[in-house]
Amino acid sequence: MGLSVAFEQLASRVTLVELDEQVAAVWKAIISEGLGEWLADQIIDLSFSLETVETLLQKRSLTIGEQALQTIVKNRINRGGILAPGAGRVKYGEKGRGIASRWYPKTLARRIRDISAIRERLRFIHGDGLDFLRQHTLHQDMVFFIDPPYTASSNCPGKRLYTHSSIDHERLFELAGQLAGEFLMTYNFDEPIVEMAERYHLDWHIIVMKNTHHIHKREMIIGRDLAWLR
Numbered sequence: 163m164g165l166s167v168a169f170e171q172l173a174s175r176v177t178l179v180e181l182d183e184q185v186a187a188v189w190k191a192i193i194s195e196g197l198g199e200w201l202a203d204q205i206i207d208l209s210f211s212l213e214t215v216e217t218l219l220q221k222r223s224l225t226i227g228e229q230a231l232q233t234i235v236k237n238r239i240n241r242g243g244i245l246a247p248g249a250g251r252v253k254y255g256e257k258g259r260g261i262a263s264r265w266y267p268k269t270l271a272r273r274i275r276d277i278s279a280i281r282e283r284l285r286f287i288h289g290d291g292l293d294f295l296r297q298h299t300l301h302q303d304m305v306f307f308i309d310p311p312y313t314a315s316s317n318c319p320g321k322r323l324y325t326h327s328s329i330d331h332e333r334l335f336e337l338a339g340q341l342a343g344e345f346l347m348t349y350n351f352d353e354p355i356v357e358m359a360e361r362y363h364l365d366w367h368i369i370v371m372k373n374t375h376h377i378h379k380r381e382m383i384i385g386r387d388l389a390w391l392r
């Protein structure tokens with residue numbers, strides 16, 4: 163979402179905040195360190211096989227660029243792109259291409275180069291999104307898109323998806339309610355989340371999404387006033 167806003171020039175500056183070290187390595191490499199060209203070249207030059215991938219993933223003491231490459235490779239070969247410990251590998255994949263099933267080097271490299279080209283508009287913070295919100299509650303000139311792990315109810319799809327899957331949802335709703343700027347938040351649709359939104363006097367609306375298994379799921383958009391969405 164943040165990248166789209168930056169590409170479309172809907173904001174003069176976009177800040178992405180992420181806690182996960184593996185994901186953070188990618189944004190640090192491209193946005194903070196200017197290693198996008200290097201990363202894109204590595205992706206194009208990688209001769210992709212079970213052996214080369216295993217060797218790459220076993221490397222330790224990595225530079226930030228190498229960490230970014232590891233994350234991208236892991237995301238492409240793990241089922242559902244999951245990076246959390248315990249994630250399984252794709253077995254047969256698309257068209258029986260196995261481990262290389264989702265390895266599209268040209269697309270990845272192009273995408274990274276595109277992001278690199280607008281990195282002046284982007285800023286990345288490897289940190290806690292709740293802290294960031296707390297520090298910026300009074301900023302009327304900022305808008306926030308909040309996409310937390312979906313772990314706020316027992317019917318929570320996010321638990322096995324992320325290394326950092328547990329956050330203080332109650333605190334997040336409280337902070338969202340205090341923001342002077344506009345915000346949008348996404349969640350899975352579930353009764354406890356509706357209750358939390360109502361407790362903090364937030365507006366909510368149901369939208370239908372398709373998940374990775376092409377199954378329709380109801381999700382919630384939460385904001386201050388979603389009249390424009392209805």
Ligand SMILES: C[S@@+](CC[C@H](N)C(=O)[O-])C[C@H]1O[C@@H](n2cnc3c(N)ncnc32)[C@H](O)[C@@H]1O
Nearest residue numbers: 179180181182289290291309310311324326329
């Ligand atoms: C639903 S995903 C959002 C993914 C994001 N929109 C993207 O495209 O990369 C939730 C993300 O929140 C991150 N996360 C969990 N707790 C966090 C926190 N306290 N601060 C910042 N990010 C956090 C997880 O690591 C995970 O990547």
